[in-house]
Amino acid sequence: MFQRFRRTRLKGQLRSLVRETTLAKDDFIYPLFVRSGEGIKTEVSSMPGVFQMSVDEILKECVELKKLGLYSIILFGIPEVKDSIGSDSLCEHGIIATAIRAIKKEHPEMFVVTDLCFCEYTDHGHCGIIDEVNETVINDATLEISAEQAIIHAKAGADMIAPSGMMDGIIVTLREALDIAGYENLPIMAYSTKFASGYYGPFRDVAESTPSFGDRSSYQMDPANRREAINESIADEMQGADILMVKPALAYLDIVREIRDNTSLPLAVYNVSGEYAMLKAAGERELIDYDRVVMETMIGFKRAGADIIISYHAKEVAKMLEIV
Template identity: 50%
Template sequence: MIPFEFHRGRRLRSGATLRELVRENEIRPQDLIMPYFVVETDDEDFRKPITSMPGQYQLSLKQLEKQVAQAVDLDLKSLILFGIPAEKDETGSQAYADDGIVQKAIRMIKDKWPELVVIADTCLCEYTSHGHCGLIKNGEVMNDPTLNLLARAALAQVRAGADMVAPSDMMDGRVAAIRAMLDEEGFVNTPIMSYAVKYASAFYGPFREAAESTPQFGDRKAYQMDPANGREAMREAAADLEEGADIIMVKPGMPYLDVIRQVRDSFDCPVAAYQVSGEYSLIKAAAANGWVDEQAVVMESLVAFKRAGCDLIITYFTEDVLRTLGR
């Protein structure tokens, strides 16, 4: 006989059904947002593998349609679109053109699947010839002159049918500018998911191949956040909520779980995280080498987001996870 009392935590772990009964967090289809890269091209069969992101592609409109159709069959609930235009210029004009590639993609998707939540990434970097997220003057990214262009891009996306816009540029005041323009044009009920807490991260590398958005000079450290800062994240989130953001995003995801937790504890709003390209590619590479069980690691990483306080997760693993959940 053991002469002392102790906690018997194993009582609730003895079988799979019992573990499921007391499980605190779970992943559901409505928690996940799938990113897609759509390319402006005359080649309807264009489907280009992204070499640094195995399993992900740049897609023509027709190929995007096929990909989304397959994902809808898996119970896809929402997606976010990134566009690669045929031509880029200094002001990123295709971002706010009515016939821009993302606007075309939005119209196509909403026409075929009106129930899908379509989110538009609102930024200029994929559309500018210099690869930065704002207008350039004397080698510097200009904040205030960029705001009107971002607002015009958001308006073009919403007019095309986007259910939500997601400004990712990190210009100060862009949420207020977008909210003002959308409200003025009658789109008062269109929510904004702000990339409020977006770090100048080394984990973005593969995305720049996918979106063809590598800066042609310098870097983005003057407008994206220093990875060493946590308290600054609270100021950024508070400012965007005051300006009219409805959802606060933290990007990247797993390296910033502590920040996600701080945002969750500090603000009573939906919280999103972006499991970015570098996170995706690291897991894919380890799995390809047989070092980890891909499905198990992916599900564990997503549960970590939920445990930290996320309501929504943008992840390139969305389609794979939907297959897992559907089994």
């Protein structure tokens, strides 16, 4: 006798009852890009539907997100002036700190995650203080100013901090600094396995963070390395991370699955700009059933083991979930 797997596929209600992986609005964090000024809402040509926004427009966007049932955001800052050490990110009146305070005042129920890095704030576009001789980031000096940036975010009212620079020792450095400053209950979402990927191209347009020289291969991970990826995430867990992350997501689902099998911590994926732009382009050319492929992609992330999805598709998915 052979097994009749189709028995549980023939009726829609039964398919729903035996469905193994589900998707909900609470799974998503929506990225927002805030810049200095007022009345600014500029669409990014390489990322249709994604905007650079001034703080007043970000507040309006939060209203729309809440209507859709989305209450978690991650903030990226675009300062008016950039310099060699990203001074705006170290200032209590910088763009990110200003945005956090405004959001928490107008929309206290919004859960505000802050991306902690320097590439958006430096004139060279790299993720910390530069070693000009070797054209790379000085790890330990960058840890020091990263701790300063974390305290700025915490004081402004951030609900969670997500350091993305891939500096060795960043999690333990931030955990110790936050604890000493009295923010021992502020969680850290580690960019624990972040690859030096070609999928980030459109992000660098919206964040205005393209490196002025070289690339980030000396501190972000080699896409070919699987074992190192697992070690990176486990090391961040041991240093005190509360949530782990894999970035990008779509080409690294094997890594997501392996990390899921090696940790009980919550696991996030970042569905990055290049992944978003590819689906947008294919949808606009009617090469795919856009809504169906987006949902299939999101389910793929969850099936691989992700608990949280950071995605530019989040608003679209929220609307789709209303219809399902």
